[in-house]
Amino acid sequence: MLSAIRTLAAIGCAFAVVLTGSSWASAGDGGVNCGSASCTVTVTVPGSPAGSILAPPGMSTGSGAGQADPSPSPSGSFFSTPCTYRPDPEYQPPAGADPHPAGSGGWYLMTCPDALKPTGVANTFSTVVWLSTPPPASAVAPSPAQLAAQARSLLRLTTPVIGSSPKPGSPDLVGVNVWAWVAPSAWSAQSATASAGGLSVTATATPSYSTWDFGDGTVITCLGPGTVYQPSDGENPVSPTCGHDYRQAGSFTETVTVHWSVTWAGAGQSGAFNDMTTTANAPVTVEQSQAVVTR
Amino acid sequence: MIADWTAAGLTANYQDPALAHHMSGSALSQVTRHLYVEKTEGAVVRGTPQLLDVTFGQMVPASNPTEIVINSCVDTSSWLEYTTDGHLYNNVAGGKRKTQVLVVSQNNTWKVDQLAMNAVGTC
Numbered sequence: 001m002l003s004a005i006r007t008l009a010a011i012g013c014a015f016a017v018v019l020t021g022s023s024w025a026s027a028g029d030g031g032v033n034c035g036s037a038s039c040t041v042t043v044t045v046p047g048s049p050a051g052s053i054l055a056p057p058g059m060s061t062g063s064g065a066g067q068a069d070p071s072p073s074p075s076g077s078f079f080s081t082p083c084t085y086r087p088d089p090e091y092q093p094p095a096g097a098d099p100h101p102a103g104s105g106g107w108y109l110m111t112c113p114d115a116l117k118p119t120g121v122a123n124t125f126s127t128v129v130w131l132s133t134p135p136p137a138s139a140v141a142p143s144p145a146q147l148a149a150q151a152r153s154l155l156r157l158t159t160p161v162i163g164s165s166p167k168p169g170s171p172d173l174v175g176v177n178v179w180a181w182v183a184p185s186a187w188s189a190q191s192a193t194a195s196a197g198g199l200s201v202t203a204t205a206t207p208s209y210s211t212w213d214f215g216d217g218t219v220i221t222c223l224g225p226g227t228v229y230q231p232s233d234g235e236n237p238v239s240p241t242c243g244h245d246y247r248q249a250g251s252f253t254e255t256v257t258v259h260w261s262v263t264w265a266g267a268g269q270s271g272a273f274n275d276m277t278t279t280a281n282a283p284v285t286v287e288q289s290q291a292v293v294t295r
Numbered sequence: 296m297i298a299d300w301t302a303a304g305l306t307a308n309y310q311d312p313a314l315a316h317h318m319s320g321s322a323l324s325q326v327t328r329h330l331y332v333e334k335t336e337g338a339v340v341r342g343t344p345q346l347l348d349v350t351f352g353q354m355v356p357a358s359n360p361t362e363i364v365i366n367s368c369v370d371t372s373s374w375l376e377y378t379t380d381g382h383l384y385n386n387v388a389g390g391k392r393k394t395q396v397l398v399v400s401q402n403n404t405w406k407v408d409q410l411a412m413n414a415v416g417t418c
Contacts, residue, residue: 093310093324093327094314094315094327097314097315098327126332268336
């Protein structure tokens with residue numbers, strides 16, 4: 001009896017493979033899967049896996065007499081593009097929950113395209129698979145950290161625009177308080193996203209502080225972009241946030257370096273990179289103020 | 296089994312030992328994997344599926360069976376993915392899915408050993 005049922009199952013499995021193809025391809029649907037000797041029915045997700053369309057590729061598990069049922073399934077087709085794989089050493093199923101064949105190999109997060117988009121929303125699904133031999137390099141998807149590095153390389157940070165009072169290019173006078181700032185338009189977070197294999201990671205650079213080298217030996221750190229001088233601030237005030245008072249005449253080059261903190265997030269992970277910096281400089285001419293002699 | 300799955304889904308706890316209380320084999324593996332993928336994507340699963348139209352299918356052997364196929368229709372309309380801060384993870388609706396399980400008697404305990412859930416609209 002059992003063998004007869006297995007035969008039926010095997011027959012059904014031929015069907016099941018088709019079902020699996022189409023049901024995988026539909027949003028979050030499972031199907032039936034076959035191994036060499038038996039069939040297994042595969043699970044899926046509740047509701048709405050996004051990008052996580054959870055139709056695991058069934059595992060063939062020995063003695064199952066799983067009845068392969070040609071269940072109604074949306075019309076569909078097999079995948080037209082191959083799946084991608086990402087090594088996933090973090091997957092640690094509880095003992096006995098997800099045994100894998102003995103020997104070498106590793107867990108991979110497999111992401112496959114959907115051939116069907118019944119909802120028009122999902123276009124990939126992911127699951128974990130054990131591969132005893134690594135997939136070809138062309139099918140290996142970057143890890144979130146690798147994607148983050150790509151996203152970081154895509155960042156195009158705004159070059160700081162030096163603002164100052166007196167205006168850049170205008171002669172400064174010894175003893176006059178210089179206000180220094182980075183134009184607010186150049187002081188805002190920038191982000192870039194890299195995607196591959198169904199994963200998407202965004203790197204975000206946020207300006208955190210600026211260092212100013214005024215060229216006369218003075219280097220200061222300002223916690224923000226500095227404060228834009230307004231005429232209403234009065235005569236020769238001291239900048240509340242970022243400024244300098246040249247004590248000698250001469251020609252200098254002032255250099256501002258903006259330090260950006262860079263973080264990334266996506267694919268369920270997050271992290272941080274070392275700071276990035278951008279710089280700009282401007283010539284400064286400082287003149288000795290002339291005493292006005294009145295008689 | 297559904298209760299264990301839905302409970303583990305609340306935190307996408309793929310290592311929840313309760314999953315093995317009523318599941319084994321590929322069913323347990325696949326639910327474990329499902330929850331792991333949810334976890335990696337920052338999603339959890341909230342709500343409860345509705346089990347409809349439960350019927351018995353094949354029994355092996357026919358008398359005193361140790362393996363039984365159970366057919367059902369699972370409505371996942373209220374069993375959806377959410378972000379961990381409580382928003383719907385996406386706008387993909389659930390629905391009625393033709394579902395089969397194979398329950399196997401192991402040491403006088405019945406466990407769901409294999410599981411298949413088909414597309415929305417299949418029952």
